[in-house]
Amino acid sequence: MIVEEIPLLLEPEQLQNLLGMEGLVVIDLCKETTYAQLHIPGAIHLAYSRIVASDHPAHGLLPDADTLARTLSDLGIGNDSHVVAYDDEGGGNASRLLWTLEAMGHGHYSLLNGGLHAWANEGHACSRELSPPATADFTAVPGTDTVATVDYIIKRLGEPDFALWDARSWNEYSGISRFSRHPGHIPGAVNLDWLEVMDRDRNLRLKADEALRTRLNQLGLEQDKEIVVYCQTHHRSSLAWFVLRHLGYQHCRGYPGSWSEWGNSDDTPKAMP
Numbered sequence: 001m002i003v004e005e006i007p008l009l010l011e012p013e014q015l016q017n018l019l020g021m022e023g024l025v026v027i028d029l030c031k032e033t034t035y036a037q038l039h040i041p042g043a044i045h046l047a048y049s050r051i052v053a054s055d056h057p058a059h060g061l062l063p064d065a066d067t068l069a070r071t072l073s074d075l076g077i078g079n080d081s082h083v084v085a086y087d088d089e090g091g092g093n094a095s096r097l098l099w100t101l102e103a104m105g106h107g108h109y110s111l112l113n114g115g116l117h118a119w120a121n122e123g124h125a126c127s128r129e130l131s132p133p134a135t136a137d138f139t140a141v142p143g144t145d146t147v148a149t150v151d152y153i154i155k156r157l158g159e160p161d162f163a164l165w166d167a168r169s170w171n172e173y174s175g176i177s178r179f180s181r182h183p184g185h186i187p188g189a190v191n192l193d194w195l196e197v198m199d200r201d202r203n204l205r206l207k208a209d210e211a212l213r214t215r216l217n218q219l220g221l222e223q224d225k226e227i228v229v230y231c232q233t234h235h236r237s238s239l240a241w242f243v244l245r246h247l248g249y250q251h252c253r254g255y256p257g258s259w260s261e262w263g264n265s266d267d268t269p270k271a272m273p
Helices: 012-018 032-037 065-074 092-103 115-121 150-156 170-174 209-218 236-246 258-262
Strands: 024-028 053-055 058-061 082-086 109-112 162-166 226-230 252-254
Touching: 012 115, 058 258, 082 092, 082 115, 092 109, 092 236, 109 115, 150 226, 162 236, 209 236, 226 236, 226 258, 236 252
Parallel strands: 024 082, 082 109, 162 226, 226 252
Antiparallel strands: 053 058
């Protein structure tokens, strides 16, 4: 299988057949203690903290391009690499890496469906051996259509071809739970908890495509709209972004900082149910 044929959402048995392929880089975003106990053979560990930045009280921000280029190069990721990312918590960490790659102009990547849960629970070989990353030189080419900012969202609010997906819990969306100075959500946003896209009966894989499409359409998140996803720090909503990409949405953006930025500002509009 050549790189161009590797699907965006990759099943464990598919990855099993690709291990060792030239140009393939498997990135493990599990906890370091988990990685030390078991991981996919040849996978390189990446601490989630290396792909996010903070400017208190805003967290989950996008690091600058030079910093990310150094991090990706250190992992053995070059501009021609195909990256397969996985984690052990439903896909948030892994999807954040893939969104970051897209934001840096790198479009060759896949998410392992079900992550380590599916891989290990379904009998695929695991390893404790540490694999040194290959030598690589990643050049970042930041794009303009993957990242949403406060100004961009405010400019688009209320337009008929624009929608917002709040991937937090209902309690956060409704203001019952507060993790920023102000409660609530961005005006016009609809709520779909990121946990609702996972299938707990299939090792945390994504739910079936048709079920996901039906739910998104019920919420007004149609494919012909531009969708901005957010949560508290664009961790949970990175999985929401990946779901949209997987389903073929052409116009979707992630909002780094998310409610930790929006909800801590006195100048942004807020809504309650």
